[in-house]
Amino acid sequence: MAKVFRSPARHGYAVEVSPFIPNRVACAASQYYGIAGCGTLLVLDETETGVALVRSWEWSDGLFDVAWSEANEHVLVAGGGDGSLQLWDTNNHSAPLRVAKEHTQEVYAVDWSQTRGENLIVSGSWDQTAKVWDPALSRSLTTLRGHEGVIYSTIWSPHIPGCFASASGDGTLRVWDVKSAVCRLAIPAHKAEILSCDWCKYDQNIVVTGSVDCTVCVWDLRNIRQPVNQMLGHAYAIRRVKFSPFSKTVLASCSYDFTVRFWDLSRNQPLLDTVEHHSEFVCGLDFNLHIPNQVVDCSWDETVKIYTPACLSAATHKREKSWSKSSAWS
């Protein structure tokens, strides 16, 4: 049974589970479906009986993505429709720690790097650039240009330091090297816009993309001419894709078709299950890193849901060693 948090008049765009606190979730939400109006950043705790609001902040434009700090359990960063990134602290109730406004259009993606030895933020914007920032958001360290369309997603590789992937409206998946500030790979992954990408937590060469063409494609970066897997099933554009932290072959996708789907690449028929508990576009999705098989999602129907899909618990494949923060990555 899902635990539900309702945010009236705020439509969820992104959720992320805290890397430190197992029952804590952040959600970036916007007024008027993000088309106009302001935004709200919500910090929620799952309780025995439901979901409680810990903290919330208002922002003058819509908020489209959120990422928790990997160094400090109180800190998070959000990306806004006004092109700004804001650093928030759950100890500070009213105002952001810092606001950085460099992007000239909507910031649609923020991610905090997880590899040891570096503490960086990456942002992706509709202004077609990605920027890398120090954790204090003082100013951007690098700006990466190359995409010929809006950027929808920027995700750090969990394996390779200084490396992130980006998904864009130009139909390409790009892999970037921050130190040399170049694009190492540009894969024309889809003929339509790519709205999301994510890295496999167990294989540093595997990346998944979700596109407006309604397919989820898995790519091996060593051989980019065709995808390793192409999963059909969603009826509308895919808004977000996420690899499971507990399994090499399990991933989830959420879509404008109101559903969340779970896939297992090791099976002949990869679709495990379709969860239809939303009544609007599902935009945000994350796996809980601490609690195996728990998933959080958020939707334009003004709800955030925390649940454990049966298809994941029932999966019979051998579980990989659970990924935790203590293992060395680099």
Added chain:
Amino acid sequence: MHRLKLISGHLCPGGSAELNRDLQRAECGSAAAASGRDSPDDVVVVHGRRTAIGRAKRGALKDTTPDELLSAVMTAVLTDVGLSPDRLGDVCVGNVLQPGAGALMARVAHFLSGFPESVPVYTVNRQCSSGLQALLNLADGHSVCCRVESMSLQSIGNPGDLTSRLSDVEKARDCLIPMGITSENVAERFGVSREKQDAFALSSQQKAARAQSLGRFDQEIVPVTTRFVDADGKQLQVTVGRDEGVRPGTTLEGLAKLRPAFTPDGSTTAGNSSQVSDGAAALLVGRRSVVEALGLPVLGVLRASAVVGVPPDVMGIGPAIAIPAALEKAGLTVADIDVFEINEAFASQAVYCVEKLGIPMEKVNPNGGAIALGHPLGCTGARQVVTLLNELRRRGRRAFGVVSMCIGTGMGAAAVFEYPGP
């Protein structure tokens, strides 16, 4: 809005042919057009007819007074649909050259057609867009809007009573620039070469010749029987049922030989300009609720229109501004439109507008334009609507079309029509 457009784009992708998208695609199509839903207040076109377009001063209609032309088309339209003229709410006539835009002439034509005195009439003059303007001026109930022009009998000569002070105000002065010079201005300022203009003109002639030979205009033309005075002064009776301006034998070499018509080293010639012509057209229009109550069919729906102002010295760029304005009002883009009827006042401005808006050439004037058919000033707008809707109907599926023209003294007008499907 940018964000809304981006997200809507996620729902209507261009590429994916696999998966069962048929149902969704139709859904997306009507979501993209803000005007997808029919309302009883829609302005709809029921029917339209036009006379053949004759060459001014030398053609078969040169001795025909405009009231005769007007009367012919007004009668034809009502007879075709079987509507008695006393059901009309108003009549609006577009005209440019007659004194007072032909207000008296229009009332005369009215009675020549046997319309009852209870039906009023008025005229409108927005230069070349008068025809379209008459349609846009639609009042409630039923109206016939028509346009007529006899460029044989009246020339663009007398500008009226103007102050001498106008020479001190640049844009006021620019209103007097001859149209041919504005064409040269556009060609020069926007780099439209003589070759491009001639190629466009050739294309117009070829399309018109083909349309004529395929009989595409047969349905819309009302043959007019009229008097004609030949070179010896003898009076004859002739029946005019074919557009006279079309020259099927046009070649690029032939066009290239023509001398510039307006400036010694210009690029605008008689071959790549619209012709001076006589003609009339009439459209029966009304609010959907009234049309349906009378049991009349809907040929086309006016979805949006826009009239914009541009500098008088490059008046030809009008459609490049008016078309996006009208499309935006309709919630559509160039890609949604199947046919554009863009008046070819001059190849220079027509080419500029088509290229500026990125319109694929195959969508532009598929049955030829004013360069081949002629441009009877006040008549053109209605002629374009008639030809547009007939072409969309011939293609046999729901589609959108745009009618647009530039306007002397610096304006542009555009209207978006929907053919609802067979």
